[in-house]
Amino acid sequence: MAGSSPAIPRLRNGGLVKIAGRAEVPGRPLLYETTHFFLDHFGLRSLDELPNVEELRKRNLPKARPVAPIHRGDADGPGSSTPATTPES
Numbered sequence: 001m002a003g004s005s006p007a008i009p010r011l012r013n014g015g016l017v018k019i020a021g022r023a024e025v026p027g028r029p030l031l032y033e034t035t036h037f038f039l040d041h042f043g044l045r046s047l048d049e050l051p052n053v054e055e056l057r058k059r060n061l062p063k064a065r066p067v068a069p070i071h072r073g074d075a076d077g078p079g080s081s082t083p084a085t086t087p088e089s
Contacts, residue, residue, distance in 0.1 A: 008032065011032075012032075015035055015037045015038075016034065016035060016037060016038040016041065017032045017033065017034055017035060017038065018032065018033060018035055019031070019032060020032055020033040034047065
């Protein structure tokens with residue numbers, strides 16, 4: 001996923017979005033859709049319950065913080081870790 005935001009892999013690894021297909025435009029970029037887990041996680045019955053852009057602009061939302069880079073060990077998803085190795089004596 002060269003050039004893509006680290007947000008998409010994090011959302012996919014977290015089970016919040018999945019690949020829905022490819023757009024019929026040059027380059028055929030991937031299309032994503034939310035999952036049932038997304039709705040459950042955020043306590044929604046449908047995507048219609050999400051606020052629209054105008055509603056979001058009216059809210060006093062916190063400023064976005066930089067996202068930490070994804071490291072190879074993070075690629076397996078939430079809760080995964082690479083075991084630490086120590087030299088044997």
